[in-house]
Amino acid sequence: MSARALWFGPEGRPLFGWLHRPDDGRARGAVVLCPALGLEGVCSHRAYRQLAERLEEQGIAALRFDYDGTGDSAGGESDPGRVEAWMASVGAAVELVRGAGASRVVVVGMRVGATIAAGAVARAGVDGTGVDGTGVGGAGVDGMVLWDPCASGRTYLREQRALGLMSIGVETSDDGSVEVPGIVYQAETVEDLGALTIAGTEGPLAERVLVLVRAERTANKAMVSRLQMDHVEWGVAEGQSEMVDVEPWQVRQPTAAIGSVLSWVSGVLGSEAGPFSDLRAAVGSVEGTADGGATTETIVEIGPVGLFGIVTERAGSAGGATAILFNAGTMDHVGPSRLWVEFARRWARGGVRTLRFDLSGLGDSPVRVGQQMDVAYPPEALDDLSEVVKAMGPDGAGKIVLSGLCSGGYHSVEGGLALGVRAVCLINPSLIAAPAEAHGDDGEERAAEIDPRRQATTSRRKWVRALPGHDFLGSIVDRLPDGAWWLINRVAVGNPPARIIERLVDAGVETYIVAGESEAREMRRGQAAAFRRLARTGRFHLEVVPGIDHELFARVSRDRVSPMVTERILRSVATKDPAHRA
Template sequence: MTDFAVGPRSIKHITPAVSIDRTAEFTNDPARSTSSRAVTSFETWFGPSDAPLFGSVHLPSSGEARGAAVLCAPLGKEHITTYRGMRQLAERLSAAGLMVLRFDYRGQGDSSGDQLDPESVSNWLSSIEQAVGYVRAAGADRVSLVGLRAGALLASQVAATVGPLESVVLWDPVLSGRSYMREQRALYKMTIGDDDPADASVSILGAVFDPEGAARLESLRIAADDVASTSAPVLCLVRPEDLDSRPVRKLVETTSATLDVAPSQSAFVNPPSFVFSVPTDTVDHVALWISQHQGDATSAVAPSRSDTARVHVRPDGVEVFESIEYRGRDHLLAITTHVESRHDSDAQVVMHGTASEHRIGPVRLWVESARRIATSGVGAIRFDRRGTGDSETVAVNESTSPMSVKAREDVASIVGSLEVPTSSTVHVGMCSGSWHSAYAAQQFGAAAVVLVNTVAWSLRRKRQPVKAATVTAMDSKVASGLFVVAKRVRNAGRVAAKKIPYPVWRAMGSAGVIEVPETMLDSLLSKGVRVEVMLSPDDVAHFRTQRGEPGLQRLRSRGSDPHVDVYAEGDHSLYHRDLRGTVSNRILTTVAEVFDAKVDVPQPPVSITARAL
């Protein structure tokens, strides 16, 4: 009997996959000074049919709006960490009576296109133009433009050409592409290491660019004269340390911008861990400033909506489509990838997000893998748990816990909504997403799981471990002090644990007292699930600390054989380009073998070698 009260071990299709509006009364705190209105939101494809973009629309339920705001997101890891904050801004603005569009640039996020396109920067600028055109076509003739980090740099390039603007917000702007890329590449090298020099593509944390695209990005800078030529009011929000910098002073003087400080910006954009922080006060400040410059007159808005789009065409002409759906009782946003003739596929790959991150996977790995998989006729689905991405309204001081009861309910909800038997599913995940994959397979059944960089090796433990990242996010000296003491006690316990006979250790794992890899792997293998495990150097060390190798020997002595590969290079988060390519290859190979499907599997990077444990 399982310790998790999530539901029975086998479940029916609890909710059909349907697309619905999520409508709610969004009520601001009275002190926040923006009006409160009933709002609705939905996701849609827009733009050219041969290169569709993914967008999220927020608007008053009345169908009357005071104009529109187009939000231009950052790039790479900063896009991931700020995703919920940008969504909260959209919710604030729609509650104040505006139509709002958040969107992914071409080749980024869920939009169509290849992130290694040499014309990536031109594609991003065109994406902003298409986003502005979309809201204007909906009936919103008064448009404001908001850019965060690299989004501000990109927005500044088109501000003078997208028609009259009501206001422009440059939020923690990247003023120079050259400085930005120098910093990002140095950070990648310092924290991740070097890529194989035989591949000239350029890596930063959370993104990879074609050399031509990287060079074009480096050539950009915020042209203050172009922003000033819009004659729109400009708000420039910068970090306290940037207030007196020469580029900021020049920008403010040229544009007559309102200059203000964005506190705690580093924790928002560049958090040191998987715990993300949404600066609600700054979000409210931006929403109020835009609202005050928008005017009060309203007009009818009727944005177009498309739930399905062609996102990829294989060289032999096979077309891949993606459909936007809201699944389960809590209407979790899900995107299914399929060949149109096989929308009702006989097999499905479920891709699980990590911690607070939304559905696209590390450096867009889930998106790109899903589109390769779908060309074989096997379906794929990626989704947002509540409190991540585009599922559920953003809460003030939001904190989302992976592996919580709520998260497990969402996993069960997605599994229950699938149109295929669970025996025809493969679950894929990294870090906490790998735990969710194992949980889904153990509870409901699966053909296979691909577990990447697993750090939680127990499906029975109820207590969620307290991580350093969580304590750091508390910003409390008392909590930090207590954590230091607890860490010393834990380390002493680990030293003592080495003396515990393995049978006792395993029994403690079976009881859910500690984490023992053998117990998780055995629970999957005993249900006939094929198990593929891939571990980066840091995760190999944790696996050994939890005495994983004796467990593997015991499993193999009983005739079970999980496939466990370890790597001498790469990082836990899969920012390392070459390790990520190796992981992609394993995922695709597993799907091809399990379902006897003709999946397009590229050759893995030669610079990364696996060693089987």
């Protein structure tokens, strides 16, 4: 298979995408995959990748992409004209695949991505321009799949708003903006989304349309009425709740629905194939500067397996320090609430070259032979970090700073211990989780062998894990006071967090941790004295931030943590690398 990441669309404000092109350079047509937004987009990322790969196997090109201001694309959520820009992004995506040679095009939209895509395609069909602005294709496209569509932008906002209020307690604002988990939509966007409805679209949308709805939900009456046409087929979005109504680490892939879409698209596109160009655009200019400079983002493949990453830098910053960001749990390289993209661009402005990448088996990186996909604590991460640090610091790891959240914090510690990087910057690091190989297929912790390369695992000692009912014991000891934990840390825990950090600090790795109150309490329990000793070294800094959620899905959490981390990264680089003081 030959998927290639690339930049496309407007020069100076490029869109990011993955183009899946059949190996023989010929395609029966192309499918443009319009993603869901926010958490639903995170949860359906793998499904879209699987669908694109299966389309490619069947001789159909596929384009996965991020709308303007989302994912890896240029811009941000607070920019004006969001809804218009998202619809224009759909047009640019269709234009790209048509330009590459696709004579027939199907547009697939997931959740609010379906609402946006329907709006873009319908408008283009009505005004006769075609969705790509060329007028090619009459109504715009040959097929359209509305996959569990939000009947309107308002229903999307309302559901996500309710989720935010009932989970992390998102804030209420009186300026018309609406906060949902991971995103704040400005008043203009809220108004424009409110006006975007599938019922309000005109025309046939496409020659053939497939609508997949959830069996357990009542489809919106106005949308159903609007789509009662002979060329519209209806099906069930099987497995949808198990994909988007869960936390990112609980996602199960909707295999049956992927198969349904694949089969339907194949029927729409027919069997005749034509040449399809191999497009390349590895460097995108994502931000301009007042002095005429630019922040560029370069798509990279690292190591023997080709780990996927993006390097963000300002002209002239090459050769200095490099910050490396990667997966938080099973979320991709974009980071929680798109924070890694924002960090990369902000840190690049401060002179720090930044790589954001996916560990093997996660996000857009390949899977190693025999590796299980979508595992948060894979032992293969040790190989990944070694290859990435070598690639970004060919002269040594002394200019590398590793940074991550939750499992990314744990992996950063492993990387720090094994590779001797300059510093680690950890956000709500998970230093007490059992590694992947210590779990059976049922997810239960077992007395399995832990990869001997791991130095930072704090799981219970092997003899404890072998005890019958050790998980029950675990639930009891979790409630014990600090004094009891002091004893447990010596007897039953392999590597308490303070000891791990001590080794890191002794190895000369500057260690900075930002943690919420509960995360800090869990990390320090029974080890208060050890943490006080660490603080006196001057090479360890722990900031405890009240009122933040673990994944930083709430704006207030991001607003509190982001400046701290940015200041620390820039200070760390400036202190030890005089070249960056200017």
